[in-house]
Amino acid sequence: MDLRRRIRDNAFARYGLAIALAAFAVLLRFGLNAVFPPGFPYVTFFPAIVVAVYLGGMGPGVLCATLSGGAAWYFFIPPFMGFSFDMTVLVALAFYAFVVAVDIFFIDGMRKALDQLEDERARLRDLAESRDLLYRELHHRVSNNLQVAGALLRLQGQGITDADARHALSQAGERIEVIARIQRELHNRTGEPVPFRVFAEALLASAAAAAGARVRLTIDGGEQPLHPDQATPVTLVMLESFNNALEHGFGEAGEGEVRVVLDQSGLTHLLTVANDGASPPPGFDPAQSKSLGLRIVRAMAQQLGGKFEMAREGDWTVCRLSYAPKRD
Template sequence: MLNWGSYLLLSCIFSGFLFGSSMAQTGRPQQPQSETLQGSINQNPEIFTVRSFAIEVAKDESLRRRELALDSLLYRASNAGDTLAVLTIKLQKAKFYLELDNQSRALTIASQVHRSMESDAQLHFHSGILLRKIYFQLGAYQKSMDIHSGLDWTAVPDYWEARVPNNFLSTIYSKIGDSDRAIRIIRQSIDTMRINQFPYWELSFTNNLGVVYQGINELDSAWLYFTRAQKILTANFDSESNMDYDFVSGLILGNMAQVLALKGEHLRAIPLFKLDIQNSLKEPQTIEKHVNAIRSQLDLANSYTATGQFESAGKLIRNIKHELKTLNLSQALLDYWRIKRKLCEKKGDLQMALRAANRYNEIKDSMDLANNVQTLQNFQIAHESGQKESYIQEQDALLSELRDQAEQDVFIRNASLGIALLLLTLIILVAYAFRNKSSHSVSLAAQTKKIEEQSKVISKSLEEKDLLLREIHHRVKNNLQIISSLFFLQSKKIKDEKAKNIIREGQSRVHVMSLIHQKLYQAEHLNEIEFQGYLSDLAKQILQTNQTAKFEIGLTIEADEITETVELAVPIGMMVNELMTNSIKHAFEGRKVGQIRISLKRLGSMMTLEYEDDGRGVDSLESLNKEDSLGMKLIRLLTDQLDGAMEFSGTEGFKITIEFEQDK
């Protein structure tokens, strides 16, 4: 997961926020912010003024003034007849709309510039860079990679990315979870920038590599690269450099503090978080600094809570709540309620902790729904853009065909007079055939359009039903979690250990059903559950709910690539829950370690569930068959429900095998 400080550092560096143009004298690759504008300057002084002013307008903070100025520039360039200047200003407008999160309009304009035959090599390149970014934001990663592969790096040899053209792919690989390939590419980029003595980009890529390692929970590697980034910063820059040195230093220290906090070393993390906050509050103030200060204060409050400094944590939480009221930071607000709940639990205020948990779930539900809607809209924008491009390509092919036909007509008209009559007859026949073909094409196009409109209505209806069904599963999961929380709170007030164990068993069974609904709304297909991930998550959850600190249990999950419906997931999950709970309670008494293995295999239509532990086993298999506990009753009932057979063994440890038939 990309933390805020890491994201802000990368965005600042790549946008040129931290480094001014004078830094290029030390060997940094030039930023091509104005190359496409300057590359089209001709002898017309009015157009020269128009393009030069466009560069300055792009930096203006007044959005309305920028839009009006760009429209005015576009009008003047059109009247002057400079096509290249028109395309250049259009590209600036596309960037402007992307800043406003209007990807649809930005995509339309950038595509026009990219397809235009009037664009020169540099303008074609920079419009491709912008299209690549837009499709990446829309989640159309394959389309973004296709555009990236078509970029002509020779058109802009001084562009910084021309030295590491594959670095963009690391962003996509990291986004889709292919961390190994992302890490390999980023390491190559670091080596390239170090060899060419560009410390600015070496710093950025080194920090980025730490972010990737943190995202896959390899915290020691993340710490190594964050400390390297800090060394690169102090070795090559200082407070007199043309960059916000203190802010960048604070961001990297904040990243290091997050790693320490994730490792549980909160006492070491606290002073680093304080330095990050202190540097973010220095003048001149920007919205990026203000937001980073808030998020770092949330992290600091979390570390205060973990180390028992409740008064300091509470004071920070109160200050942050006031700040959040003035800013629209959904993720920060979600983190605030998560830390608030944790602080209340630590202080023993369970009623306030439950209120904080409910508020957290409400905000998370709203965010998830908004994200789902946004993802659907992004997919629709990318899909419609692809359809438009296909249509344009078809029209270009038709235009080319008509041009060829026209050339043939010219050749025929210049033929000898001796075949004039034959030529006239041929033209009449061709015209007649073309007329019939056009009439047929119009009818076919009307039918095709009608079918496409019906298909869109059906597709939209299915997408809405899918979204609503996912929302239902999500809310059922949340309600089950609330029930589980109520079990937990009730158990806190029960003194009788036997009654408390009964409450915990009920809580564990509710967890099984909650996890099923969670898997359903996260799955690609709403009616199917992938069992390898389901059993793994379920087993870890059961261990967390039931295991004490007296012994450590190793866990092995072996499941074929099986996806089945909820009708099968519920009984299997309940049986695994009862078996693991029994093992944790009785199998490992007097031991420090134990092993549990769960296997689910399919052979044809037969499925086999095996469960075994290396505990003390059972005294008699016959007594086990007569066992009258609620857990064994549930296992027998669930096995009967599946029309299955059950077999025990307990010579060394305990093993149960359940076989049943499952038609696909």
């Protein structure tokens, strides 16, 4: 396709190719003259005309057909080495002209259709590149704006004397900054969604480092990207469960093991975050807890139309989120 386009854009190349193809067809016909029986003067010229039309267009095709017809008439139609005008010759020339006209008409139409298709593909590629560029820019701006909003809330909280209000603003700012970080990690540099496991590792490692905790982290499953409408709530549930383990499970020691599993194999996806830290206090009910983190988890589970559970199983505190995945 690139060769045809380069020839199409150069008039000298188009018509030079037509002349070269006609000359080659003449030489080939001379070379095969002993093989062909009488009555086949045009057999090597038709392919040359087809190639000339396909690569160069109608004008070069007509030129190649004219040169080929004249050469066939002069060299290969009796009496040879001359132009005769009897009825047999005129019928043969009329047949040649008809076949050539049909070939040129259809092949030139096909060539134009291919050119239009290639131009349309190029236009769509440009549109796709522009769309991806705009998407990445929008994604970047949203993440930055969220981060700025979180920082402003935390800054505002520093000027408030009421301890509860200051703590609430600080927590709100932290959550907004978490959402901004999620937005940045959900997609790669080309704007394509990344598998859950990839960005989960980065987010949890960052959260552990920020808390100064020594966490042995294991992540299984999550080989597929999350649906865009579900990515933020699912990730927030994971982060809140992880932070709960750091704050309440590991306590001042700040050391323990966390296992994260996302099973995407069934009709219901299951996110599990388990830690080997201290167990919740006796009678603890996550559904009734006033903790901001657990309230966020319950809200995210409700948004997903799913279910969140938290229980002690042996030496592990296990948080589970089950939800039905969306399909595009």
